[in-house]
Amino acid sequence: MANVRVAIIAEPLDITTEIERVTAGRGDIGAVVTFTGLCRDEDGRLEALELEHYPGMAENEVRRIAEQAAGRWEISDITVLHRHGKVRPGETIVLVVTASKHRHAAFESAEFVMDFLKTHAPFWKKEHTAAGAVSWVSARQSDDDAEERWNTPD
Amino acid sequence: MKLVYFAWVRERIGMAEETVEPPRNVETVQDLLGWLRTRGDAYDFALGESATIRVALDHDHADHDASLAGVREVALFPPMTGG
Numbered sequence: 001m002a003n004v005r006v007a008i009i010a011e012p013l014d015i016t017t018e019i020e021r022v023t024a025g026r027g028d029i030g031a032v033v034t035f036t037g038l039c040r041d042e043d044g045r046l047e048a049l050e051l052e053h054y055p056g057m058a059e060n061e062v063r064r065i066a067e068q069a070a071g072r073w074e075i076s077d078i079t080v081l082h083r084h085g086k087v088r089p090g091e092t093i094v095l096v097v098t099a100s101k102h103r104h105a106a107f108e109s110a111e112f113v114m115d116f117l118k119t120h121a122p123f124w125k126k127e128h129t130a131a132g133a134v135s136w137v138s139a140r141q142s143d144d145d146a147e148e149r150w151n152t153p154d
Numbered sequence: 155m156k157l158v159y160f161a162w163v164r165e166r167i168g169m170a171e172e173t174v175e176p177p178r179n180v181e182t183v184q185d186l187l188g189w190l191r192t193r194g195d196a197y198d199f200a201l202g203e204s205a206t207i208r209v210a211l212d213h214d215h216a217d218h219d220a221s222l223a224g225v226r227e228v229a230l231f232p233p234m235t236g237g
Contacts, residue, residue: 136235
C-alpha cells in the first residue's frame with residue numbers, strides 16, 4: 001500500500017519540498033506526477049479566494065479519495081494538500097503528488113484524485129473582487145461529468 | 155442532534171451550528187429539511203431549493219432519503235467547489 005499523506009492547511013504550499021519528501025533516498029521511483037491548482041486573478045477582477053471547509057470531514061474525505069487511488073493504481077506515494085482560508089492570485093490552492101515505478105499509474109491516479117476532490121471534498125470557494133464584491137463560486141456540471149468517467153470500467 | 159451549516163447555507167440561516175430536537179416523525183434527511191423550513195424565513199431561504207442542498211451524516215455524504223437514526227451530526231451545505 002502506498003504512503004498516503006494528506007493535509008488541510010492555511011499556509012502556502014511548496015511543491016519542491018513535497019517532491020523531495022517523496023523521492024529522497026529512493027531508487028525505485030520512476031515517475032513523479034504533480035498537479036498544482038492555482039488561484040487565478042480572472043483578468044485582474046479577483047483579489048482573493050476564500051476557502052471554507054468542514055473541519056474533520058474535509059481531511060477524512062481527502063484521505064478516503066487518496067486511499068481509493070492507492071488501491072486502484074500501483075503507486076508508492078500519494079500526497080494531497082489543500083489550502084483553506086484566503087488564497088491570493090498566483091498562490092496554490094491544491095497540490096497532488098503521486099509517485100510510481102511507471103508514469104501511467106502516476107498520471108491517472110493524480111487525475112482521479114483531482115476529479116473526486118472537486119465533487120466530494122467539503123470545500124467552498126468565495127470570491128473577493130478588487131471592486132469589493134463578495135460572492136460564492138457555483139459548482140460546475142463539468143466537474144460532475146469529469147468524475148463520472150471513473151465510474152465506468154477501465 | 156447537532157446541525158452544522160456551511161457556505162451560503164450558513165450565511166442564509168445566520169449561524170454556523172445549533173443543536174435541535176426534531177419531532178419524532180422526522181425520520182429522514184428529507185423530513186429534517188422540511189421541518190427546518192417551517193422554523194422561519196431564514197431557514198426557508200437557505201433550504202428552499204432543497205434539491206441543491208448536499209448532506210453529510212456524521213462526516214459521510216448521504217442522500218436525502220437517508221435515515222437519521224443514531225446520527226449525531228448533520229451537515230447541510232451547497233455543492234462543493236474545492237480543488
